[in-house]
Amino acid sequence: MIFRLDERLLFPEPDLAEPDGLLAVGGDLSTNRLLLAYQNGIFPWYSDDSPILWYSPHERFVLYPQELKISKSMRQVLRSGRFRVTVDTCFADVIKACSTAPREGQDGTWITDDMQEAYIKLHNEGCAHSIEVWENDQLVGGLYGIQAGAVFCGESMFSRLSNASKTALIYLCQTNKFELIDCQVHTDHLKSMGARMISREQYVAILQNGLR
Structure with missing residues (x-):
């Protein structure tokens, strides 16, 4: 029903x-x-x-930060200092970039204008956050999501250069602010970085514990 x-x-x-x-x-x-x-x-x-x-x-596709897998090649990218990472400096730009990023098997976007407006309001209230990845002064990747207690509910990410969105996710995991990152939908890309399925019951229990 x-x-x-x-x-x-x-x-x-x-x-x-x-x-x-x-x-x-x-x-x-x-x-x-x-x-x-x-x-x-x-x-x-x-x-x-x-x-x-x-x-x-x-079932929920999630990533426990302590289970994050970083490949040897990605470690080299991080050590190179190619990218600069910031937090909450241009939330509206990140959500707009996510809405226009091409997605395999998808026509158009689910990040509608109304959704963007609503999440920008959440950001202004301190409840939604973005991570931005820069090469020089160009925004080349990032992600955004909602903080619900000890869980970061990842909504979407984008990458204009190879490894930019991975850099954002790794930074999020290494902030040590969250017990769990909710990836929502399974992708091979996220699975390779350590994400896995848990039951709704497990997920809600972690949510509720973090909100107490």
């Missing part, structure tokens, strides 16, 4: 989601609703031509 949200600030229990993870439809992208969603293992994912869809997958 897919639940329809109204103006009330609430969500159904995540374990009531459909097999594909779809839990609810409707509602809005207000700061309070988005924070409530992420704090309960729920996130919005939809396109311009559909209503707001809320998901809570049965």
